[in-house]
Amino acid sequence: MKPALKADNICWSVAEKSILSGVSFSLTKGKVLGLIGPNGAGKSSLLRCLYRYIRPDTGHIQLFGEDINRMPPQVFARQVAVVLQDTPPQSELSLRQLVATGLTPYKRLFERDSAEDNNAVAAALTQVGLSSLADEVFRHLSGGEKQRALIARAIVQKPELLLLDEPTNHLDIRYQIQILELVRSLGVSVIASIHDLNLAAAMCDNLLLLHQGQVVAVGDAAEVLTEQRLSDVFGVCSRISQHPQTGKPLIQYFYGYSPLVVDKVEIDAARRDSGAIYVAK
Numbered sequence: 001m002k003p004a005l006k007a008d009n010i011c012w013s014v015a016e017k018s019i020l021s022g023v024s025f026s027l028t029k030g031k032v033l034g035l036i037g038p039n040g041a042g043k044s045s046l047l048r049c050l051y052r053y054i055r056p057d058t059g060h061i062q063l064f065g066e067d068i069n070r071m072p073p074q075v076f077a078r079q080v081a082v083v084l085q086d087t088p089p090q091s092e093l094s095l096r097q098l099v100a101t102g103l104t105p106y107k108r109l110f111e112r113d114s115a116e117d118n119n120a121v122a123a124a125l126t127q128v129g130l131s132s133l134a135d136e137v138f139r140h141l142s143g144g145e146k147q148r149a150l151i152a153r154a155i156v157q158k159p160e161l162l163l164l165d166e167p168t169n170h171l172d173i174r175y176q177i178q179i180l181e182l183v184r185s186l187g188v189s190v191i192a193s194i195h196d197l198n199l200a201a202a203m204c205d206n207l208l209l210l211h212q213g214q215v216v217a218v219g220d221a222a223e224v225l226t227e228q229r230l231s232d233v234f235g236v237c238s239r240i241s242q243h244p245q246t247g248k249p250l251i252q253y254f255y256g257y258s259p260l261v262v263d264k265v266e267i268d269a270a271r272r273d274s275g276a277i278y279v280a281k
């Protein structure tokens with residue numbers, strides 16, 4: 001079976017500064033891939049390549065075997081939904097109207113929404129827990145409500161591939177979990193950049209770790225998240241155990257020192273005496 005998405009040797013530079021370099025990976029249909037990495041690693045840039053906002057200097061991206069840059073815009077828009085960190089420009093649209101814009105790729109010019117369309121919008125609003133706010137003006141919603149509204153818009157778009165740039169950014173912990181569970185339950189292929197590594201480990205089938213524009217590791221959470229990598233890439237010292245429910249990696253961070261200047265003996269001592277705070281030498 002062809003992968004849902006295949007990226008091959010993606011490179012992108014700006015003013016001779018390399019932002020993405022030799023990025024290759026593939027996504028199996030129906031799976032959730034978490035994009036992780038420190039600030040500035042290139043996560044948003046990679047997503048922008050995937051939704052055709054930027055065109056890489058080299059490399060190929062295929063959606064179900066088809067080069068995305070050869071796909072007509074409407075075909076691409078039906079297959080790929082995008083939820084970004086920045087909400088759309090301020091508008092006077094109601095929440096219901098904003099969610100209905102997800103149907104645009106299926107509409108002819110000036111075609112009106114059908115009863116079926118209205119039902120799809122209402123169902124999506126229920127799925128994200130916003131039915132009671134359907135007639136509110138979108139720009140009056142809180143950051144978290146806006147984020148959930150944008151996910152509802154993506155749901156009505158019925159995409160094959162859902163791309164999310166920090167979808168949990170504005171959400172409280174309940175909605176972080178709920179929205180990612182919802183995204184998983186849609187059964188579509190998903191790529192989401194996520195900063196919270198424990199959340200990414202718990203909610204994604206696979207993780208892709210980017211650092212300085214390059215893929216450092218890709219695979220399941222246990223393969224990708226090692227104490228050494230978290231030290232090398234994020235510059236933090238941690239202890240990784242198993243989540244009691246999911247069996248996925250569960251990271252505990254140590255505070256107050258840099259792993260670069262603490263020697264091995266002290267890190268081991270920290271492990272024996274968890275909860276103690278160690279200060280950089």
Ligand SMILES: Nc1ncnc2c1ncn2[C@@H]1O[C@H](COP(=O)(O)OP(=O)(O)OP(=O)(O)O)[C@@H](O)[C@H]1O
Nearest residue numbers: 014019037038039040041042043044045046193210
């Ligand atoms: N259009 C651009 N022009 C110049 N530099 C850019 C451009 N887009 C991204 N960059 C640079 O590329 C690097 C990667 O940025 P990107 O936003 O992709 O990282 P990120 O991993 O999403 O970061 P964060 O976690 O902070 O959101 C950064 O150094 C950024 O300044």
